[in-house]
Amino acid sequence: MPHPPQKALLAELYGRRLLRDEISMLQTALDSYLQAETILKEPALITQNHRLFCVRCGNQHPERFAKHPCARCQRICTYCRHCIMLGKVRSCEHLYSTKIQPRTSSHHSHVLNWKGTLSPGQTKASEAVIKAIEEQSALLIWAVCGAGKTEMLFHGLEHAFTKGYRVLLATPRTDVVKELTPRLTNVFPTVPIASYYGGSDAKDPSTPFIIATTHQVLRFYKAFDVIIVDEVDAFPYSYDKSLQYAVTEARKPNATMIYLSATPDKPLRQTPGLQTIKIAKRYHGHPLPVPTFRWCGHWRRKLQKSTLPQNVLDWLKQRQRKPVFLFAPSVALLTQISAALHKHSLPHQTVHATDPNRHTTVEAFRKGDIKLLVTTTILERGVTIANLDVAVLGAEDAVFTESALVQIAGRVGRSTDDPTGDVLFFHYGRTKAMLAAKRHIQQMNREGDE
Ligand SMILES: [Zn+2]
Ligand SMILES: [Zn+2]
CATH class of the missing domain: 3.40.50.300 (P-loop containing nucleotide triphosphate hydrolases)
Structure with missing residues (x-):
């Protein structure tokens, strides 16, 4: 029986669910982890209720699968077109994950480096965020454009980092990831932050605070204690059930869910058990311009x-x-x-x-x-x-x-x-x-x- 390889090799799989191509470890190491059941392997495409189902993105629309002569298995095999921008998920492939989680030893305290003041609306939202994180519940912040929603998160994030929680901030747009990352790095200078978007080079998925585009969330699995979904109504999130699936798969079982939106749609507003906080005023107190x-x-x-x-x-x-x-x-x-x-x-x-x-x-x-x-x-x-x-x-x-x-x-x-x-x-x-x-x-x- 081979010696189990060093745990350090596992780091690339922490909180992730990846294709073989996305894992760098050698086959011998992977094999012994599989034998020890430290790494789990599951088929990437399955049949569920007589329909094909992509385990990575949750796609089950027959028209979003295709067949091709496959170089890997030398047969005609099926692949998912829906999440193809992250690499092909084929019927001859597996997804790999690990139950082992990184130890959240680094409880960060006094991490918030911000001297600003919150408007009354922001304060109300900020308190609700802290409460949702304490109670591990779900919260919708319905805040008008210009309400200053990023600041509403600061105290809640501080609370989460103090508890050693892992936090994901998911947003539909790469631009927003790029804008928020330096801003949040300034506010939380001692908390390691990684940003994931198409073309980014972030490597360490065990970073306590991850800012990612909603597509990149598809690679995370049971990883986060707190998930914040920014602009939950925005394309592509609201039109794309697979991104909702991604967020569900990325959360730990009791994770806090916080949704931010200026224009939440009805299905979201009527989600059972979702508490809503409405901030109808901009941070500067002036009304919204009427078209x-x-x-x-x-x-x-x-x-x-x-x-x-x-x-x-x-x-x-x-x-x-x-x-x-x-x-x-x-x-x-x-x-x-x-x-x-x-x-x-x-x-x-x-x-x-x-x-x-x-x-x-x-x-x-x-x-x-x-x-x-x-x-x-x-x-x-x-x-x-x-x-x-x-x-x-x-x-x-x-x-x-x-x-x-x-x-x-x-x-x-x-x-x-x-x-x-x-x-x-x-x-x-x-x-x-x-x-x-x-x-x-x-x-x-x-x-x-x-
Ligand atoms: Zn194949
Ligand atoms: Zn897929």
């Missing part, structure tokens, strides 16, 4: 002639010295809008999700080098720019859901120095979503006044 609807006729036809509706042009010309986001319904329309703006000598840049210059463009906008940015819904969240005005062209388009429109309006008036600004919905026919978004904002303002 104005402006009919602009058949704007698509205008774009085909490389021009824009007159009221849109007038509005843009009036704000040539102010930062402005102009939201468009699709990437395809950005080129047409850009051509029209050129024709009217309005300097601008465009940006969309897969734009290779996306980060430099947003950075130039932040610095004030660009004043007008024409964007898809990619910038609807997570971006804070002072003195911003926003307009939506074609607010009636189906991509502009109630939640997207509330988020877009929520970009405006975020700084204490300039808490107001314009939110214009240019449209060719009002939609239910537009009306719902406006009602939502007005309702939050009423509640904020109470």
